[in-house]
Amino acid sequence: xxxxxxxxxxxxxxxxxxxxxxxxxxxxxxxxxxxxxxxxxxxxxxxxxxxxxxxxxxxxxxxxxxxxxxxxxxxxxxxxxxxxxxxxxxxxxxxxxxxxxxxxxxxxxxxxxxxxxxxxxxxxxxxxxxxxxxxxxxxxxxxxxxxxxxxxxxxxxxxxxxxxxxxxxxxxxxxxxxxxxxxxxxxxxxxxxxxxxxxxxxxxxxxxxxxxxxxxxxxxxxxxxxxxxxxxxxxxxxxxxxxxxxxxxxxxxxxxxxxxxxxxxxxxxxxxxxxxxxxxxxxxxxxxxxxxxxxxxxxxxxxxxxxxxxxxxxxxxxxxxxxxxxxxxxxxxxxxxxxxxxxxxxxxxxxxxxxxxxxxxxxxxxxxxxxxxxxxxxx
Amino acid sequence: xxxxxxxxxxxxxxxxxxxxxxxxxxxxxxxxxxxxxxxxxxxxxxxxxxxxxxxxxxxxxxxxxxxxxxxxxxxxxxxxxxxxxxxxxxxxxxxxxxxxxxxxxxxxxxxxxxxxxxxxxxxxxxxxxxxxxxxxxxxxxxxxxxxxxxxxxxxxxxxxxxxxxxxxxxxxxxxxxxxxxxxxxxxxxxxxxxxxxxxxxxxxxxxxxxxxxxxxxxxxxxxxxxxxxxxxxxxxxxxxxxxxxxxxxxxxxxxxxxxxxxxxxxxxxxxxxxxxxxxxxxxxxxxxxxxxxxxxxxxxxxxxxxxxxxxxxxxxxxxxxxxxxxxxxxxxxxxxxxxxxxxxxxxxxxxxxxxxxxxxxxxxxxxxxxxxxxxxxxx
Numbered sequence: 001x002x003x004x005x006x007x008x009x010x011x012x013x014x015x016x017x018x019x020x021x022x023x024x025x026x027x028x029x030x031x032x033x034x035x036x037x038x039x040x041x042x043x044x045x046x047x048x049x050x051x052x053x054x055x056x057x058x059x060x061x062x063x064x065x066x067x068x069x070x071x072x073x074x075x076x077x078x079x080x081x082x083x084x085x086x087x088x089x090x091x092x093x094x095x096x097x098x099x100x101x102x103x104x105x106x107x108x109x110x111x112x113x114x115x116x117x118x119x120x121x122x123x124x125x126x127x128x129x130x131x132x133x134x135x136x137x138x139x140x141x142x143x144x145x146x147x148x149x150x151x152x153x154x155x156x157x158x159x160x161x162x163x164x165x166x167x168x169x170x171x172x173x174x175x176x177x178x179x180x181x182x183x184x185x186x187x188x189x190x191x192x193x194x195x196x197x198x199x200x201x202x203x204x205x206x207x208x209x210x211x212x213x214x215x216x217x218x219x220x221x222x223x224x225x226x227x228x229x230x231x232x233x234x235x236x237x238x239x240x241x242x243x244x245x246x247x248x249x250x251x252x253x254x255x256x257x258x259x260x261x262x263x264x265x266x267x268x269x270x271x272x273x274x275x276x277x278x279x280x281x282x283x284x285x286x287x288x289x290x291x292x293x294x295x296x297x298x299x300x301x302x303x304x305x306x307x308x309x310x311x312x313x314x315x316x317x318x319x320x321x322x323x324x325x326x327x328x329x330x331x332x333x334x335x336x337x338x339x340x341x342x343x344x345x346x347x348x349x350x351x352x353x354x355x356x357x358x359x360x361x362x363x364x365x366x367x368x369x370x371x372x373x374x375x376x377x378x379x
Numbered sequence: 380x381x382x383x384x385x386x387x388x389x390x391x392x393x394x395x396x397x398x399x400x401x402x403x404x405x406x407x408x409x410x411x412x413x414x415x416x417x418x419x420x421x422x423x424x425x426x427x428x429x430x431x432x433x434x435x436x437x438x439x440x441x442x443x444x445x446x447x448x449x450x451x452x453x454x455x456x457x458x459x460x461x462x463x464x465x466x467x468x469x470x471x472x473x474x475x476x477x478x479x480x481x482x483x484x485x486x487x488x489x490x491x492x493x494x495x496x497x498x499x500x501x502x503x504x505x506x507x508x509x510x511x512x513x514x515x516x517x518x519x520x521x522x523x524x525x526x527x528x529x530x531x532x533x534x535x536x537x538x539x540x541x542x543x544x545x546x547x548x549x550x551x552x553x554x555x556x557x558x559x560x561x562x563x564x565x566x567x568x569x570x571x572x573x574x575x576x577x578x579x580x581x582x583x584x585x586x587x588x589x590x591x592x593x594x595x596x597x598x599x600x601x602x603x604x605x606x607x608x609x610x611x612x613x614x615x616x617x618x619x620x621x622x623x624x625x626x627x628x629x630x631x632x633x634x635x636x637x638x639x640x641x642x643x644x645x646x647x648x649x650x651x652x653x654x655x656x657x658x659x660x661x662x663x664x665x666x667x668x669x670x671x672x673x674x675x676x677x678x679x680x681x682x683x684x685x686x687x688x689x690x691x692x693x694x695x696x697x698x699x700x701x702x703x704x705x706x707x708x709x710x711x712x713x714x715x716x717x718x719x720x721x722x723x724x725x726x727x728x729x730x731x732x733x734x735x736x737x738x739x740x741x742x743x744x745x746x747x748x749x750x751x752x753x754x755x756x757x758x
C-alpha cells in the first residue's frame with residue numbers, strides 16, 4: 001500500500017474514527033485503526049465492538065485532489081499513537097507506505113515515522129445491515145434530541161436497559177425517552193420516511209454511543225439517514241457511517257407514568273428559576289442528597305429553600321403565575337437543574353399532582369419535550 | 380457587623396483570597412475566610428499556613444463607593460461555600476449581617492443565605508514583617524520569572540529544598556534558580572532597591588506558592604514591593620498582600636555546575652526544534668523514559684531520533700548552524716521541551732561539552748536566562 005493524502009483532511013477523519021477506539025478493549029486488533037486504500041480513495045475504520053465508525057476519504061472532492069493512491073492495500077495502526085502522530089506532522093501532505101511484515105513508513109515534511117503495523121486480515125468486518133427500516137432527520141435536530149435526553153439515562157448497571165435512550169415511533173413521530181427511574185426526559189420529533197408504514201419500538205441506544213455520535217454530528221440542517229435493525233443502528237452522514245449496538249431487554253412503558261391532569265400549575269421564567277436552584281444546590285449538595293424544597297405562597301409566588309445542618313440555609317422567593325391548589329414538595333435539585341439547562345424556552349410550566357406524585361416540567365413555547373421527576377420524601 | 384458591598388468587586392477579591400485556602404488543612408479555622416469591617420473598608424484573609432493572602436477593599440475608589448459599613452466587626456466563613464455562594468448571588472450588591480453566635484445573613488436580590496460562621500478570634504494573626512530587605516520589580520517581570528523557572532523544581536520530597544525556587548542577589552541583579560538535579564532553569568533580572576547594599580541568598584520560595592502568586596499577579600508593568608525576612612517573603616500588590624513561608628535548608632550552589640566552555644555549539648530555530656522534539660516524544664514517552672537522541676550530521680545539520688520497541692521509530696533532520704566537534708547525545712526530551720516552551724526567543728543556542736556532560740540552552744537574543752540539562756546514558 002502506498003498513498004499521499006492531504007494532512008488536514010486526514011487528521012480530521014482519523015480523529016473522528018479514533019472516537020470509537022477504546023484503549024480498554026480486550027481484543028488487541030481493536031486498539032488499531034484500519035486503513036484501506038483502493039481506486040476510489042481511503043476507508044478508515046475504528047471500533048470498540050459497541051460503536052464502529054467508518055469514514056471514506058474520496059480521491060477528489062469539489063475538483064480538489066485529496067488522496068493520491070499509488071498502490072492499493074490495507075493496514076491496521078495503533079490508534080493512540082497514529083492519531084497523535086498525524087496531528088503533529090509538519091507537512092501539508094502525508095505519505096504512507098506499507099512494506100513487508102506490515103512495516104509502515106509515514107513521511108511528512110522533515111519527519112519520518114517507522115511504525116509496526118498489525119495484520120488487517122485480523123480486523124473484524126463491520127455488520128452489513130438490511131436497510132428496511134430507514135428514516136431521515138436533520139443533523140442538528142438529532143444533536144438536540146441527544147442533548148435533551150441522554151443526560152437522564154441511568155449510570156448504574158443494575159438495569160442495563162436504562163443506560164440507553166429508547167427510540168419508538170408513535171403516530172408517525174419519533175419519540176426518544178431516557179430515564180433512570182427517578183427522572184425522565186422525553187423528546188418528540190417529526191421524521192421523514194420512505195415507507196409511510198414505518199414503525200418500531202424498543203430501540204435502545206447506549207447513552208455512551210449517543211454522546212460520541214453527538215461529537216461527530218454537525219450543527220447543520222442537512223438530512224441524515226438512520227437505519228434500524230434488530231440489534232444495530234446505523235447513522236449515515238456524508239462519507240461517515242456510525243454503527244452502534246442496541247441494548248438488549250425490554251424498555252419500560254413510560255407513557256403511562258406521565259400524569260395527564262394537574263392539581264397545581266406554575267408558569268416560571270426558566271433562567272431565573274435555574275439560577276435559584278443552582279444557589280440552593282450549593283447547600284443541599286453538602287448533605288449529599290441534593291434535596292430542594294418548594295412551597296407555594298399566598299401571593300401566588302413560590303419559596304425555594306434548602307438546608308445543610310452544618311453550613312446553613314438559603315431562602316429565595318420567585319415570581320410565578322400559579323393556578324390550582326397550594327403545594328409543598330421536595331425534589332432532587334440536581335435532576336431539575338439538568339433538565340432546565342436543556343430546555344430551549346424562556347418560560348416553563350410545572351404541573352404537580354400532589355406532594356408524593358411525579359411532576360412535569362414542559363416548555364411554554366411548544367410540546368416537543370417534557371421532563372418528569374419523582375419527588376423526594378423528606379420525613 | 381453589617382455592611383453592603385459591590386458584588387463584582389467582592390466576588391473578585393473573595394476568589395483571590397480563597398486561593399490560599401486549602402480544604403486539606405488540619406486547622407479547622409483555616410478552612411474559612413476572615414472578614415473584618417472597620418471605618419476604612421473590608422479586609423479579607425485566607426491562609427493555609429504556608430501561603431496567606433490578605434486583600435483590602437476600600438470604602439471608596441476612584442470616587443465610587445464600593446463598601447458601606449453600617450457596623451464594624453469580624454467573622455470567619457467557610458471558604459468553599461462562601462466563595463461559591465457570592466459568585467452565584469443575583470444582585471449587584473451584597474449585604475452581610477452578623478448576629479449572635481456568629482450567625483451570618485447574606486442578602487442579594489431575591490436570595491437570603493443564613494450561614495453558620497466561625498469565631499474570628501480563633502483565626503491566627505498574619506506575621507508582621509520587618510521591611511529591612513525590600514526590593515521592587517514590575518509585576519509582569521515577576522510573572523515571567525515564575526513561568527520560566529518554576530516548572531523545573533523537584534516534585535519529590537526527598538530533598539525538600541529543591542521543591543522551591545531559589546532567589547539570590549549577585550552584582551545588584553536578582554537571580555532565580557530552580558532545579559530537580561536533572562535540569563536547571565536560571566533567570567536573571569534587574570531590580571530596584573532602596574538600599575544599594577541590598578544583598579541576600581538562599582531565599583527558597585515553595586514552587587506551589589509561586590504558582591498561586593502567578594495567578595494573582597497582573598500582566599502590567601506596575602511595580603510591586605517584595606519584602607524578604609528569614610523565614611517569610613511578602614509580595615505587596617495594590618490592596619493585596621501575598622505572604623509565603625520560605626523553605627528551610629541550604630540550596631545547592633548551582634553556579635559552578637554551568638559549563639563556561641563548549642565543544643560543540645548549535646544555533647537552531649526554537650519552534651521547529653520544539654515541534655520535532657514533541658513528535659519524537661510521542662514514541663519515547665511510551666518507553667516511559669522520554670529518551671530522545673541527537674546526532675550531528677556531516678552537513679552541519681542534526682538528526683533527532685527516538686525509538687519505542689513496540690510502536691516504532693521516528694527520525695527527523697533539522698537545519699542548524701554548527702560550530703565545533705561532532706556530537707552524539709541522548710537526553711530527557713520532556714525536560715528540554717518544558718524549557719523550550721518558556722523561551723521567548725525565535726532562536727536558541729545549544730552548547731555541548733561532551734556526550735556525558737551537562738549541556739546548556741540559551742536564547743540567542745539576550746542572556747536573561749539559561750537552561751541546563753544532564754544527558755541520559757543509553758548503554
